[in-house]
Amino acid sequence: MPGSGPEAKWARTLLTRVLEPGDEVGGRWLRELGPVALVRRLREGGRPLAGVRATRWAGLCARAAAADPARDLAAAAESGARFVVPGEPEWPTQLDDLGDARPVGLWIRGRPSLRMWALRSVAVVGARACTEYGAHVSAGLAAELAERGWVVVSGGAYGIDGAAHRGALGAGGATVAVLACGVDRPYPRGHARLIGRIAEQGLVIGELPPGDHPTPSRFVLRNRVIAALTRGTVVVEAARRSGSLSTARAARRLGRFTMGVPGPVTSGLSTGVHQLLREEAALVTDAAEIVELVGSIGELDELPEGPLLPRDLLGADVRRVLDALPARGPVPVAEIAREAATTPDDAVARLYELRSLGHVERHGDGWQLTRHAVISARGGAGPP
Structure with a gap:
């Protein structure tokens, strides 16, 4: 089968150095040619594949020539990480809903199975510069979800993300941080201890190879993974132009539940959430309301x-x-x-x-x- 086996996994490892997260043109090449043939074309250079100009193709070929999968896999192993690709037992198949924007593969730190954890997961996201109210609500929701046996997924950032992770960890629960950089390079640096704690008790995952750095576009594209991985996305606090709104809208496009926690009408950090609620998102105020939406029939009875x-x-x-x-x-x-x-x-x-x-x-x-x-x-x- 094209795209499976050790050679294909090696090729996908290389492609994480070549293709940017969410690159649908590259994803189409990967689907049509398979990873091994695509790497061969990139390393041979020559005539560009359909969908890119010559200059862009030359840049991709240069990346492919410089990529060293063996070095990346060794660096991952040194930090306790592994590389998981579509078709493997640990791959969460709900990511396949992203189509050609599906990750080439995922770098993962932590012992649990991502596929198993993703079956019962909820994203809790929001503003980085959150208010005390937002942090309190985020931590409380995450703790309550963890106590009900749900996995809390967020982006590891300051503000709402960090509060959600801490809430789940504080309740002795499960949490997953989806990073926009290499999983061996905690970002933001101020969250190095928190992300290390998540890797010990939960999972730290990302699309980018070891040592790679975050960029503004990578943060936005990372959000589609959070949305696809989980049963639903809760936005706790977000201004009208907050990046966390892209997670909620991606969740809605993918057919996942989109939820928002209302805030004071006088707070600019709640305007984005209120806009979501006016569009289609469900209003939630506690974990029971979240579970009522994302859980199965009888979930509230703890079946x-x-x-x-x-x-x-x-x-x-x-x-x-x-x-x-x-x-x-x-x-x-x-x-x-x-x-x-x-x-x-x-x-x-x-x-x-x-x-x-x-x-x-x-x-x-x-x-x-x-x-x-x-x-x-x-x-x-x-x-x-």
Whole structure:
């Protein structure tokens, strides 16, 4: 199959150095030719492919000639990152909705499976220069979503993004930061510790190869990944020209839920949200209202959701965490980690994977097996 296998993955690694995120012309070449043939054309130079002028083609060919996939993969490994491409088990297929603007691949730091986490994820985004009200609301929503077993996705920036990540982490929950630069290069620098913490307890992902820097256009294009990856996007606080509005509008184009948190009518940082609400976005004020929209029927009753898979399909690390839970009652993360012989951060990561598969559910500060998991462990027998 064109586009699969080690050679194709190597070619996609190289292409992350050549094609800018969201380049639909390059995405069309990739779809029509496949990654290996496209790299061959770029390295041979010659006549430009359709859709670009000669000068642009020459620039792309120069990038291809200078790219060194082996060096990038080594740098990624040194920072604890991996490269995931379409067709691999960890690839979140909802990104395919982006069509030719789909990422060439994703660089990922963190232990959990991105595909599993994306099944139950919500984006919380907003202004960088937010108010105290916006930060408070963002952190509160993220904590409540995390407590309900949802993964909070944001962009790692100052303001609303940072508050959302901290809220989820503070609740012992799961969060994903989508960066507009290399995942080994935390940006903004003032969030280096926060992004490092996210990589330990959650996931840090991006389209750009190790060491690459952010640009204004890359921030905007990064937003389409946040929108496509999640079930819905919540904008907490945003001025009329805020970049976070592009995330919400991308979500709407992709058929995802678009939500906004109202703010004071006297605040310029709420005008963009209010504009969204006038267009089509749903007004939300707490996590229960968000889950009512993005969750499945019965979600508010805490029924398990998602594919219910047998234990023997789980990885060894995930299965150890599952086996650490008793048959009855919620257990704190620290106790689960101790029984599974792992760290609390690793236990949290595995628990959210198990939650996406319907094996466990969160109750306050503890986790317990779902009824389905208890029955499966007994070989299909009902409760005593």
